[in-house]
Amino acid sequence: MKEEYVTLAHGAGGKKTAQLIETVFRAAFENPYFTADDAAVLRVPQGELAMTTDSFIVSPAFFPGGNIGKLSICGTVNDLACMGAEPLYMTCGFIIEEGFPLEKLKKVAEAMSQTAREAGVLLVAGDTKVVGKGQADGVFINTTGIGRIMDGIRTSGALARPGDVIIVTGDVGRHGCTILLEREDFGIEADIKSDCAPLWKAVRSVLLEVPDVHVIRDATRGGVGTVLYEIAGQSGVGCELNSEAVPVDPAVRGVCGMLGLEPLYLACEGTMVMIAPGDKADRILDILHGSPHTQGARAIGKITKEEAGRVVMRTRIGALTLLPPPGGELLPRIC
Amino acid sequence: MAEMKAAQILQKYDGPPVRIMEVCGTHTHEIFRQGIRRILPAKITLISGPGCPVCVTPAGFIDETVSLALEHGCTICTFGDLVRVPGTSMSLADARGQGAKVRVVYAPADAAEYAAGHPEEQVVFLSVGFETTTPASCIAVEKAAALDNFSLLTAGKTMPAAYDAMRHSTDLFLYPGHVHAITGTGICEKLAEEGVSGVCAGFTASELLTALAVAVTRFEKGEPFFVNCYPRVVKREGSPAARRLVERIMEPCDSEWRGIGVLPMSGMKLRDKYARYDARRKFSLPPMHGRSNPACRCGEVLQGKCLPRDCSLFGKVCTPEHPVGACMVSGEGACSAFYLYG
Numbered sequence: 001m002k003e004e005y006v007t008l009a010h011g012a013g014g015k016k017t018a019q020l021i022e023t024v025f026r027a028a029f030e031n032p033y034f035t036a037d038d039a040a041v042l043r044v045p046q047g048e049l050a051m052t053t054d055s056f057i058v059s060p061a062f063f064p065g066g067n068i069g070k071l072s073i074c075g076t077v078n079d080l081a082c083m084g085a086e087p088l089y090m091t092c093g094f095i096i097e098e099g100f101p102l103e104k105l106k107k108v109a110e111a112m113s114q115t116a117r118e119a120g121v122l123l124v125a126g127d128t129k130v131v132g133k134g135q136a137d138g139v140f141i142n143t144t145g146i147g148r149i150m151d152g153i154r155t156s157g158a159l160a161r162p163g164d165v166i167i168v169t170g171d172v173g174r175h176g177c178t179i180l181l182e183r184e185d186f187g188i189e190a191d192i193k194s195d196c197a198p199l200w201k202a203v204r205s206v207l208l209e210v211p212d213v214h215v216i217r218d219a220t221r222g223g224v225g226t227v228l229y230e231i232a233g234q235s236g237v238g239c240e241l242n243s244e245a246v247p248v249d250p251a252v253r254g255v256c257g258m259l260g261l262e263p264l265y266l267a268c269e270g271t272m273v274m275i276a277p278g279d280k281a282d283r284i285l286d287i288l289h290g291s292p293h294t295q296g297a298r299a300i301g302k303i304t305k306e307e308a309g310r311v312v313m314r315t316r317i318g319a320l321t322l323l324p325p326p327g328g329e330l331l332p333r334i335c
Numbered sequence: 336m337a338e339m340k341a342a343q344i345l346q347k348y349d350g351p352p353v354r355i356m357e358v359c360g361t362h363t364h365e366i367f368r369q370g371i372r373r374i375l376p377a378k379i380t381l382i383s384g385p386g387c388p389v390c391v392t393p394a395g396f397i398d399e400t401v402s403l404a405l406e407h408g409c410t411i412c413t414f415g416d417l418v419r420v421p422g423t424s425m426s427l428a429d430a431r432g433q434g435a436k437v438r439v440v441y442a443p444a445d446a447a448e449y450a451a452g453h454p455e456e457q458v459v460f461l462s463v464g465f466e467t468t469t470p471a472s473c474i475a476v477e478k479a480a481a482l483d484n485f486s487l488l489t490a491g492k493t494m495p496a497a498y499d500a501m502r503h504s505t506d507l508f509l510y511p512g513h514v515h516a517i518t519g520t521g522i523c524e525k526l527a528e529e530g531v532s533g534v535c536a537g538f539t540a541s542e543l544l545t546a547l548a549v550a551v552t553r554f555e556k557g558e559p560f561f562v563n564c565y566p567r568v569v570k571r572e573g574s575p576a577a578r579r580l581v582e583r584i585m586e587p588c589d590s591e592w593r594g595i596g597v598l599p600m601s602g603m604k605l606r607d608k609y610a611r612y613d614a615r616r617k618f619s620l621p622p623m624h625g626r627s628n629p630a631c632r633c634g635e636v637l638q639g640k641c642l643p644r645d646c647s648l649f650g651k652v653c654t655p656e657h658p659v660g661a662c663m664v665s666g667e668g669a670c671s672a673f674y675l676y677g
Contacts, residue, residue, distance in 0.1 A: 315368070315369045316338070317338055318374075319370025319371065321367065321373065322676050
């Protein structure tokens with residue numbers, strides 16, 4: 001069979017556009033709210049809403065453990081989950097480079113559909129634009145999501161308190177490391193898969209039993225280290241990590257060792273930071289360990305009154321050192 | 336745990352004051368990362384020596400790379416850290432903004448492979464580093480035997496001249512394990528005979544603490560010594576195979592160390608037989624002497640004559656985001672480590 005590609009005609013609004021929407025998007029996203037009109041008509045739920053938007057430009061678009069489609073759902077669903085919001089509806093906008101294989105676009109849409117189903121969110125509206133060759137890189141996706149905040153839940157980066165426990169819901173830096181190895185020609189072969197996953201169900205299970213979680217943050221760009229510096233600044237507290245407790249996949253640790261990178265600063269797409277009263281640590285970990293994407297959850301440290309605005313590490317020899325603040329582009333070390 | 340015992344020995348040290356120079360950038364970085372400086376008593380001072388290849392790369396070398404990239408249109412393949420090192424008027428990162436093609440590679444052989452796949456480009460690999468990295472550059476030259484679009488811009492350095500230049504700045508050396516895995520320990524033993532003490536160390540917290548504990552324990556006894564505390568990797572004879580490979584392709588030459596000056600026979604250049612892989616000869620580069628910011632005290636920092644915070648630029652004009660001196664660029668540089676770890 002001849003391979004088919006997206007052409008500028010697919011974006012011109014005529015028969016080809018309708019065909020693209022029918023065969024690729026409607027086939028994957030079909031649900032009662034998915035609109036053929038100018039806007040989706042939705043039922044307004046009770047309580048408070050959370051809304052967020054994110055654009056995805058990952059290169060390469062397909063990587064071990066996922067693709068840009070799966071990522072575009074996880075990113076937005078997880079942002080809502082961080083506010084304690086059950087994801088309800090999403091929209092998606094595609095910017096596609098002329099010549100992008102149709103088969104790949106179908107795979108992206110299928111991954112979106114599957115991930116949305118897993119997260120329990122409905123895709124209700126979408127948009128497709130096609131740009132000329134070289135004006136975009138393959139496919140870019142924007143997603144916007146609306147969710148309903150669970151009653152009685154209030155999370156914020158400004159709510160961390162001394163004595164709180166710092167939990168990560170899985171091992172750190174795996175997505176960033178996966179992309180780095182795919183993108184740069186380091187010639188390093190490692191069996192590493194992105195952690196990309198929708199985490200709403202895990203977050204929901206925790207919040208149902210422990211509603212007083214203070215902070216939940218998605219450790220995407222900049223990784224766990226950047227998130228902790230943000231929280232330390234917003235809450236005016238210090239973060240003290242136990243360096244031995246930070247879970248890192250052995251292959252990720254190996255690659256980071258070779259390239260001189262700190263796993264705490266590599267992006268995660270299926271790992272969050274949770275900060276909660278210290279006495280709730282064991283309960284939260286038990287719940288997380290029972291959920292499929294958060295079985296590697298660990299308590300990695302505590303919030304302190306001292307060292308306000310900073311993140312420090314207790315090293316294996318018992319010394320306290322500063323986690324160097326985030327900055328600059330990621331560069332591999334020489335030797 | 337062995338490291339706790341070693342840590343105790345260091346914390347209880349009550350002998351004469353001792354200055355220990357760690358010569359390797361990876362040591363400097365790891366010592367900060369593990370918080371080792373924080374547990375040392377006042378009598379033990381650590382000095383970060385000239386063992387970060389980026390930090391000792393002179394401005395003139397950066398000027399040469401910029402000229403190759405912008406005037407000769409070459410594709411520059413380099414280890415990442417070099418990209419931001421300031422030259423006389425610009426860094427490679429600045430040159431990239433003006434259209435230079437700069438590719439970051441992890442191994443020299445990757446650069447040769449890139450050249451093989453891009454015959455329309457002239458590819459230049461920036462061959463910096465010490466005894467540990469030079470063999471890899473030589474392998475790349477051998478790999479590129481059939482190519483006429485691949486060359487090296489050499490600034491490789493060797494350690495013995497640096498030990499000699501630094502011997503009065505320290506009481507003992509913490510020798511870099513990876514360098515001596517290649518060279519062997521003959522030079523260290525010879526220095527001990529001349530009264531210059533040292534230990535060869537590995538790179539984990541446990542290996543570093545053990546080496547430091549051995550060093551101060553022996554120092555207290557007052558006799559010059561050398562102890563190989565990294566026998567797992569460093570053998571007395573080193574790696575003769577790697578040395579033969581380098582010997583075949585390169586030869587020693589005088590070399591400029593940033594902030595220190597020219598140290599005789601402390602560099603490596605391609606032999607005449609391999610002139611066609613030598614970017615300087617291939618593109619007839621004129622000698623470039625470069626000029627760095629006169630207020631920058633990287634040279635003194637590298638020699639242990641001052642601490643990074645003694646430099647008037649440190650943390651004000653010169654930061655990891657906007658480095659003035661090379662010691663601020665690399666994560667292994669002393670200034671960068673002092674800045675980042677506070």
